[in-house]
Amino acid sequence: MIEGAWWRKWVFFYVPMALFLLFLLFPFYWMVITSVRPDGELYRPWNSINYNPFWTWNPTWDHVRYLFEETLFASWLWNTTFIALASTAISLVCGVFAGYALSRLNFPFAGSLGTGIFITYLVPQTLLFIPLAEIIRNYRLGDTPWSLILTYPTFLIPFCTWLMMGYFKAVPKELEECARIDGASRWQAMLYIVIPVAIPGILSAGIFAFTLSWNEFIYALVFLSSPGQKTVPVGVTSELIRGDVFFWGPLMAGALLGSIPVAIAYSFFVEHYVAGLTGSVKG
């Protein structure tokens, strides 16, 4: 801790920390306050007299009601949840299997395959979205949830594999050998002995993959076209802006409600999320 005069603690710790928190969290406060503020107050010029932008005495549910009654927000929420859960499940199965094979089995080209998967981990979605849009159209997957459920694993699997490799390497070889001596097949030893030990890793990979797929934007923007099929980020972007007119109240309410499911999922697994995040960069 900081030693010396009392003010040093304030200058070197409390004040910078408070400024960081203000900078990082203010946009969320702004989202909340905008989404319950009546339109009459929202569209008051910033330099009008007696205007306090940070508080409202007339909170309203109008924007939330508009969102659920006039737009397909409920379907967007359902679509996003379904797509995120399905692509996370696929990625976890693939990632756990691939991670196990690459970290615990000896086979030709293991090293170069590992490197190959690591490279795909670093391929950003924006590099491939145009040819991928064509491929999705050719497979007749366009405008269906499957276009995303099948493509999201491309950036989730490499991450899951990479993370699981780290966890599997930490499981002692003896544990598996014991099971094999007791008569388990390789497959059984993997399924019943090694994978259960790595459950914290699976949770970390899962929660991280879930937030990533909830977050994804460009594939969803390019592959989906009908309003009923959209995910929350795309729906909010394309359906709540008409030409140059922004419906700020519903927009902020949508941003807030679209963030809550992922924030709740995150709050239950903060430690696992942080483990996944730091594991993903350390490898």
Next chain:
Amino acid sequence: MAIAETQVYMPQAPQPRFRLLEDERWLAFMLLVPTMALLGTFIAYPFLRGILLSVTDARVGVPGDFVGLANFYKIFNDGIFRTSVYNTFLYTGVTTVFKLALGLWLAMLLNRNFRGKAFTRAFILLPFIIPTVLSTFAWKWMFDPTFSVLNWLLYHLGLITGRINWLGDPELAMISIIIVNIWRGVPFFAISLLAGLQTISPELSEAAAIDGARPWQRFWYVTWPLLLPVTMVVVLFSVIQTFADFQIVYVMTGGGPANATHLFATYAYQIGIGTGLLSEGAAISLAMFPVLFLVVIIQLLYIRRVEVR
């Protein structure tokens, strides 16, 4: 050999159907098939497809003919493309410096013991968790030319007399999107670097302090060199993500005003999807590839070097 052994000693031999899986190579192959199939179909194939697309003159619904490097020739002579190249490098460079500096500072603050530490850390990650598009809308609303809360604040602090048109002026718009990117990236840097800091034993710093090192010297000669490997990996990751960024610019400015704030990705989207010139869009996307490739190579070499040590 393994099969023979298990058959001798085991009361229940594995069923013949699964006997193939007892072979290490077959098991590895079976376990890797789903991953290879998905990555092959949706990464390797689109990549090749993208290269083929970029040497044709395909549009939406028109397959197009081979035109060689005409698309690349065209974009290199395109003023907007040049601006987006410049913007992308500026955006990546400036934000990375700020994210690293602020993230490191925040990580050092979080590395102390104080009440509510776990809580603070959980809240700090929010900008990174919440869908970027949605939080960027909050920023766009804060930068709104007529109703901006930032203008209100600056006005009432007596710093400005007229309004600032944040997103209407090319340079201010660039500054605005840089601010949003820094806001979103700082938590990632802070939490990753905090994990790195926690692996450094405090005894090292204490020993340096006993030897008379000032706080700044302790940081520069003890903490920083030990943190460098983690920093390097975090920076390279962030550079790739920032260089290929799309969401923040798409929401904040859409590349405007007058195409002044495009990045590679947003310009590729505008040309490829917006106007339907698929081949030219694919060429713009692929123009990112050499830089990304370079960063990946640096990262691979660096990881290998660290592993060898």
